[in-house]
Amino acid sequence: MSKIKLANHTIQIVKDVCAEFENKEGELINILHQVQHKLGYLPAEVQEAIAKELKIPVVKVYGVVTFYSFFTMVPHGENPISICMGTACYVRGAEQILDEFKRELKVQVGESTSDGKFSINCLRCVGACGLAPVVTVGEKVYGRVAPNQVKEIIAEYSNKNVTDDV
Amino acid sequence: MDTVNLIIDNKPVVVKAGTTILEAASGIGVHVPTLCHMKLSDLNIENKPGDCRVCMVEVKGRKNLVPACCTEVSNGMEVNTHSIRVINARRTVLELILSDHPADCLICPKSGKCDLQNLAHKLGIREIHYQGEQSHYRADTSPAIIRDIDKCIMCRRCEMMCNKVQTVGVLSAINRGFYSVVSPAFEMNLDHSVCTYCGQCVAVCPTGALTEVDETGNVIRALSDPSKTVIVQTAPAVRAALGEEFDMEPGTLVTGKLVAALKRLGFDYVFDTDFAADLTIMEEGTELLNRLSRKLSGDKDVKLPILTSCCPAWVKFFEHQFPELKDIPSTARSPQQMFGSIAKNWFAEKLGIKREDLVVVSIMPCVAKKYECGRDEFKANGNPDVDFALTTREFAALIKVSNIDFSTLPDEDFDNPLGESSGAGVIFGTTGGVIEAAVRTAYELFTNKPLPRIDFDELRGMEGIRQATIDFGGLPLKIGIAHGLGNARKLLEDVQAGKSEFHAIEIMSCPGGCIGGGGQPYHHGNAEILKKRQMALYREDKNKVIRKSHENKYIIELYKEFLEKPLSEKAHHLLHTEYFDRT
Numbered sequence: 001m002s003k004i005k006l007a008n009h010t011i012q013i014v015k016d017v018c019a020e021f022e023n024k025e026g027e028l029i030n031i032l033h034q035v036q037h038k039l040g041y042l043p044a045e046v047q048e049a050i051a052k053e054l055k056i057p058v059v060k061v062y063g064v065v066t067f068y069s070f071f072t073m074v075p076h077g078e079n080p081i082s083i084c085m086g087t088a089c090y091v092r093g094a095e096q097i098l099d100e101f102k103r104e105l106k107v108q109v110g111e112s113t114s115d116g117k118f119s120i121n122c123l124r125c126v127g128a129c130g131l132a133p134v135v136t137v138g139e140k141v142y143g144r145v146a147p148n149q150v151k152e153i154i155a156e157y158s159n160k161n162v163t164d165d166v
Numbered sequence: 167m168d169t170v171n172l173i174i175d176n177k178p179v180v181v182k183a184g185t186t187i188l189e190a191a192s193g194i195g196v197h198v199p200t201l202c203h204m205k206l207s208d209l210n211i212e213n214k215p216g217d218c219r220v221c222m223v224e225v226k227g228r229k230n231l232v233p234a235c236c237t238e239v240s241n242g243m244e245v246n247t248h249s250i251r252v253i254n255a256r257r258t259v260l261e262l263i264l265s266d267h268p269a270d271c272l273i274c275p276k277s278g279k280c281d282l283q284n285l286a287h288k289l290g291i292r293e294i295h296y297q298g299e300q301s302h303y304r305a306d307t308s309p310a311i312i313r314d315i316d317k318c319i320m321c322r323r324c325e326m327m328c329n330k331v332q333t334v335g336v337l338s339a340i341n342r343g344f345y346s347v348v349s350p351a352f353e354m355n356l357d358h359s360v361c362t363y364c365g366q367c368v369a370v371c372p373t374g375a376l377t378e379v380d381e382t383g384n385v386i387r388a389l390s391d392p393s394k395t396v397i398v399q400t401a402p403a404v405r406a407a408l409g410e411e412f413d414m415e416p417g418t419l420v421t422g423k424l425v426a427a428l429k430r431l432g433f434d435y436v437f438d439t440d441f442a443a444d445l446t447i448m449e450e451g452t453e454l455l456n457r458l459s460r461k462l463s464g465d466k467d468v469k470l471p472i473l474t475s476c477c478p479a480w481v482k483f484f485e486h487q488f489p490e491l492k493d494i495p496s497t498a499r500s501p502q503q504m505f506g507s508i509a510k511n512w513f514a515e516k517l518g519i520k521r522e523d524l525v526v527v528s529i530m531p532c533v534a535k536k537y538e539c540g541r542d543e544f545k546a547n548g549n550p551d552v553d554f555a556l557t558t559r560e561f562a563a564l565i566k567v568s569n570i571d572f573s574t575l576p577d578e579d580f581d582n583p584l585g586e587s588s589g590a591g592v593i594f595g596t597t598g599g600v601i602e603a604a605v606r607t608a609y610e611l612f613t614n615k616p617l618p619r620i621d622f623d624e625l626r627g628m629e630g631i632r633q634a635t636i637d638f639g640g641l642p643l644k645i646g647i648a649h650g651l652g653n654a655r656k657l658l659e660d661v662q663a664g665k666s667e668f669h670a671i672e673i674m675s676c677p678g679g680c681i682g683g684g685g686q687p688y689h690h691g692n693a694e695i696l697k698k699r700q701m702a703l704y705r706e707d708k709n710k711v712i713r714k715s716h717e718n719k720y721i722i723e724l725y726k727e728f729l730e731k732p733l734s735e736k737a738h739h740l741l742h743t744e745y746f747d748r749t
Contacts, residue, residue: 057335057351
């Protein structure tokens with residue numbers, strides 16, 4: 001098995017979260033949630049560190065990470081873009097919006113741009129069907145998005161600075 | 167005790183409360199087909215995730231069919247195990263499983279022994295009505311085990327073995343829905359994982375998803391190479407199980423026929439790993455006595471308990487999981503490797519040939535032995551002490567492919583000098599056997615008195631963890647025994663915590679010891695087979711003239727002529743080893 005090669009402060013984050021949940025195996029999902037919230041994603045080394053803290057085989061951690069689509073092993077971009085593919089958004093042209101984002105950013109769904117600024121994901125319904133088609137960037141929601149607005153949305157975030165989390 | 171009255175296929179049945187429909191039906195001779203379910207009674211091993219849905223039965227009054235393997239009986243229940251509805255559901259379930267399974271049965275290594283194939287045959291499947299996506303995964307080849315995951319049906323027997331029984335924790339279900347599959351973490355290859363190659367996943371896999379690396383081709387090539395002298399050793403547990411591959415009763419001893427088959431296959435010398443087991447006892451037993459006398463003379467640094475080191479999966483287990491304890495096991499190599507070392511370093515010279523021209527093959531009940539003989543410390547200039555390790559199953563395949571009618575073979579004898587063994591060497595193949603063999607020799611060397619008795623019933627059995635105290639001429643020698651790595655872990659944790667009171671602990675990775683090894687004929691979930699193999703080895707021991715390793719005259723001669731004495735410098739160099747921290 002690969003040796004754990006994480007920055008000390010990352011290991012400390014993992015340890016703190018696990019300790020918060022008393023290193024209980026039954027809290028694995030909550031621990032993964034918290035760690036992903038803090039680090040942005042759950043790379044293999046982080047999963048190994050969690051397994052070590054909880055004294056469980058790493059494959060058990062990996063099993064849970066791969067079971068739930070919420071968990072990700074690749075870092076989200078600094079500005080995670082989510083395109084709603086729920087029924088209402090889909091019938092109102094979400095697919096064209098998605099295609100436009102993919103073309104503009106030159107990445108596929110689930111990937112990040114090489115500068116780490118953007119990532120694209122699909123989700124199912126943010127509960128704003130009246131605004132379909134809906135796109136979210138981080139916490140911000142864009143409604144009634146048309147393909148020709150995609151460039152503008154990207155431009156809004158393009159000049160912000162990247163911070164390194166992990 | 168509460169009992170439950172119910173009716174199964176119109177027959178009244180009375181069973182204990184808590185019994186499953188499957189067990190209740192089996193008790194009256196109604197065998198509901200199963201696929202994921204597996205139970206090894208007495209060994210506390212059961213897999214019933216209720217995943218495959220093949221054992222569905224109809225219960226009167228219930229809307230849905232229920233899985234017989236994980237539905238408990240209740241009073242007044244009326245069960246039908248073969249109504250039209252049940253048969254249709256069962257066939258549909260099986261067709262759906264088959265729709266995502268490669269149809270290469272003709273060339274599959276599991277063909278003829280595959281539970282899925284047998285079930286398709288039993289249910290008379292002639293057509294698969296469903297066509298859909300098929301899953302495809304990268305095949306994973308390790309030194310001992312091949313994972314062909316396209317053939318995985320998610321029964322999760324291997325996961326249960328790897329996690330609950332062995333506590334190795336390499337294999338587990340990953341991903342979701344159609345894409346779920348059993349895999350090591352991050353889909354890494356087995357040889358990058360902490361896998362011990364115990365092969366218990368292979369032993370229980372119902373399909374060809376997990377199989378051993380096939381070395382029969384290499385052995386056939388060596389046998390047909392006139393420039394090579396090819397010799398073979400056979401492990402004790404093989405003789406108690408090989409007959410099963412030729413439709414003999416489990417527990418039939420086939421030692422003589424096994425030797426005859428090896429001679430007909432063209433091996434130049436047919437030797438016995440039991441000889442090397444006797445040699446192991448000389449070294450390991452002496453090591454135990456050394457540590458014991460140092461302890462008795464007040465040496466505080468001495469490491470006790472001593473742990474046996476014959477089992478390669480167990481060695482790899484502690485190298486990964488308990489590296490800080492790596493000074494505690496005996497440094498004695500396993501019998502397979504002691505044999506290989508003596509063969510290449512002494513016997514080759516006796517024959518007047520180079521070690522490279524001597525090919526050593528071993529027939530083992532084990533898949534981890536394939537990994538063990540490839541370890542670097544067991545090679546000289548890249549040439550391994552043991553060239554190829556075949557499982558009992560591969561050996562049977564070799565006999566079949568060579569047109570040898572095994573059941574009519576006469577009994578023949580092992581060759582000398584490496585074919586003579588004591589009864590102590592024979593019982594190495596079962597849990598409790600190595601330590602009993604060690605006690606027989608260590609007692610006489612320690613007390614200078616003949617053993618008052620040879621059979622140590624207190625060391626025998628199938629309990630996962632056993633303990634006994636043997637009177638060593640006034641010294642109560644405390645002995646622990648564990649089989650199955652999960653049980654071994656419990657004893658190791660005590661050692662780690664300084665709570666262990668044992669002087670010596672025997673550990674075997676596989677349930678039952680080598681008789682239940684990952685390379686043995688498939689038991690298909692029948693634990694009775696393991697017990698019968700165990701009884702067979704004790705029978706063979708009883709019938710031996712010599713029953714103590716130190717009385718084997720070829721062992722005595724080998725020390726006189728070559729090794730000098732146990733733990734001599736030469737013995738140390740050729741028969742002992744070191745362990746590595748693999749974390």
